[in-house]
Amino acid sequence: MQTQPGQTPPGVRRPQRADARRNFDALIAAARDAFAERGSGASLEEIARRAGVGIGTLYRNFPTRQDLFDAVYTDEIEALCRAAGDVADLPPWDALAAWLRRFVGYLATKRAIIEEINRDSAMIRGARESMYRAADALLTRAQEAGLARTDVSSDDLLRMISGLTAGGYVDDAQRERVLTVALDGIRSR
Amino acid sequence: MQTQPGQTPPGVRRPQRADARRNFDALIAAARDAFAERGSGASLEEIARRAGVGIGTLYRNFPTRQDLFDAVYTDEIEALCRAAGDVADLPPWDALAAWLRRFVGYLATKRAIIEEINRDSAMIRGARESMYRAADALLTRAQEAGLARTDVSSDDLLRMISGLTAGGYVDDAQRERVLTVALDGIRSR
DNA sequence: GTTAAAGTGGAGGAGTACCTCCGATACAAG
DNA sequence: CTTGTATCGGAGGTACTCCTCCACTTTAAC
Numbered sequence: 001m002q003t004q005p006g007q008t009p010p011g012v013r014r015p016q017r018a019d020a021r022r023n024f025d026a027l028i029a030a031a032r033d034a035f036a037e038r039g040s041g042a043s044l045e046e047i048a049r050r051a052g053v054g055i056g057t058l059y060r061n062f063p064t065r066q067d068l069f070d071a072v073y074t075d076e077i078e079a080l081c082r083a084a085g086d087v088a089d090l091p092p093w094d095a096l097a098a099w100l101r102r103f104v105g106y107l108a109t110k111r112a113i114i115e116e117i118n119r120d121s122a123m124i125r126g127a128r129e130s131m132y133r134a135a136d137a138l139l140t141r142a143q144e145a146g147l148a149r150t151d152v153s154s155d156d157l158l159r160m161i162s163g164l165t166a167g168g169y170v171d172d173a174q175r176e177r178v179l180t181v182a183l184d185g186i187r188s189r
Numbered sequence: 190m191q192t193q194p195g196q197t198p199p200g201v202r203r204p205q206r207a208d209a210r211r212n213f214d215a216l217i218a219a220a221r222d223a224f225a226e227r228g229s230g231a232s233l234e235e236i237a238r239r240a241g242v243g244i245g246t247l248y249r250n251f252p253t254r255q256d257l258f259d260a261v262y263t264d265e266i267e268a269l270c271r272a273a274g275d276v277a278d279l280p281p282w283d284a285l286a287a288w289l290r291r292f293v294g295y296l297a298t299k300r301a302i303i304e305e306i307n308r309d310s311a312m313i314r315g316a317r318e319s320m321y322r323a324a325d326a327l328l329t330r331a332q333e334a335g336l337a338r339t340d341v342s343s344d345d346l347l348r349m350i351s352g353l354t355a356g357g358y359v360d361d362a363q364r365e366r367v368l369t370v371a372l373d374g375i376r377s378r
Numbered sequence: 379g380t381t382a383a384a385g386t387g388g389a390g391g392a393g394t395a396c397c398t399c400c401g402a403t404a405c406a407a408g
Numbered sequence: 409c410t411t412g413t414a415t416c417g418g419a420g421g422t423a424c425t426c427c428t429c430c431a432c433t434t435t436a437a438c
Contacts, residue, residue: 015414015415016414017404017405017406017414017415018405018406019404019405019414019415019416020405020414020415020416023415023416041230043394043395043396044395044396044397045394045395045396046395048417053416053417054416054417054418055396055397055417055418056397056398056399056400056415056416056417056418057415057416057417059396059397059398060415060416063397065396149370149373151366152366152367152370155359155363156363156366156367156370159358159363159367160353160367160370160371163352163353163354163355163367164349164352164353165352166352166355169348170344174344174345174348177340177341177345178341178345178348178349178352181338181341181345181349181371181374181375182349182370182371182374183374184373184374184378185370185371185372185373185374185375186370186374189373189378204384204385205384206383206384206385206434206435206436207435207436208384208385208386208434208435209384209385209386209435212385212386232424232425232426233425233426233427234424234425234426237387242386242387243386243387243388244387244388244426244427245385245386245387245388245427245428245429245430246385246386246387248426248427248428249385249386252427254426
């Protein structure tokens with residue numbers, strides 16, 4: 001074990017060789033699906049099977065369950081941050097609402113991520129903070145335009161929305177209704 | 190196995206003998222704590238140990254995990270329904286808000302119950318429906334008084350609030366802030 | 379106090395998940 | 409093509425959970 005890696009992830013590194021990289025990526029994809037379906041306790045052997053690799057390969061790339069989870073989670077968060085860029089040129093309120101809708105979409109089937117979203121994990125903190133910064137920029141803009149109430153923080157907002165999503169709704173229409181109610185609560189009056 | 194019990198619960202019955210009743214109640218209490226701490230996958234052996242009984246006793250009283258879960262769940266729901274009576278003489282909006290606060294309080298530490306609240310289980314359906322009726326009465330009253338928006342159902346409402354609670358908040362003040370936003374979203378304008 | 383019936387509890391078999399280890403394999407540099 | 413090396417994969421040891429079974433204990437009716 002090298003003693004001064006200096007990278008962000010403690011033990012997880014995308015491998016060099018082509019076949020190894022394929023396996024690495026397949027494992028993350030399989031883990032994403034498995035966590036979404038079975039929750040964060042999904043069997044690691046099943047994840048390896050889904051990815052079409054041996055259990056040993058899983059453990060070499062991700063020594064602990066948390067390492068694997070962090071890799072999946074970081075991917076998702078990065079996608080959300082990119083989405084914040086996509087809405088930057090909408091009017092303040094629309095930008096906030098659109099991004100929150102996308103946030104909900106990303107989280108909709110990902111129970112494990114919702115469960116874990118508030119937990120602390122040394123290496124994840126950075127990714128989560130950049131997501132919070134993205135949300136904060138959108139919320140602040142809406143607040144400065146006088147469109148959003150000023151007594152909520154972006155932390156309040158994301159916890160509220162991710163909680164809402166955790167419910168497991170009868171259908172998309174219901175989820176949309178509930179999201180509308182939440183947005184109306186945030187709008188200043 | 191008796192073939193025509195005719196009771197509401199399929200296999201669960203509060204036992205007759207004093208010592209057996211003590212064990213039965215201790216098991217439900219221990220299960221409530223264990224489910225709250227560890228989620229619905231808590232080890233049954235640990236529950237038996239916490240209750241101070243053998244694993245055999247647990248299985249005699251609750252042949253399946255679901256039976257035990259149902260017993261805990263039904264208890265909680267009944268308490269919530271009683272709480273709906275307590276707020277009946279408040280003004281419509283205050284009654285709804287007060288009951289939802291109590292609802293949140295009950296659910297606050299009960300991850301397992303939140304997880305399960307939308308799942309279907311033959312014998313639980315009755316209990317859940319009476320809770321929904323209680324919520325519906327309060328919401329309808331507020332709607333008829335022109336205080337609550339009419340485009341949400343009690344089902345929407347409870348899913349939304351129980352989702353909010355699932356988040357895991359930094360502190361009570363944050364949870365209260367988020368609940369206030371949700372209530373403002375429900376209030377008609 | 380006696381006794382039949384109800385209830386107890388934990389040993390142990392079966393199944394499953396975790397994780398390590400190392401002989402076999404596939405890549406890529408020469 | 410050859411060869412050194414990175415990588416693979418799954419057998420198997422360990423640990424944990426589920427659940428059954430039955431010799432023993434407690435209750436409460438008489």
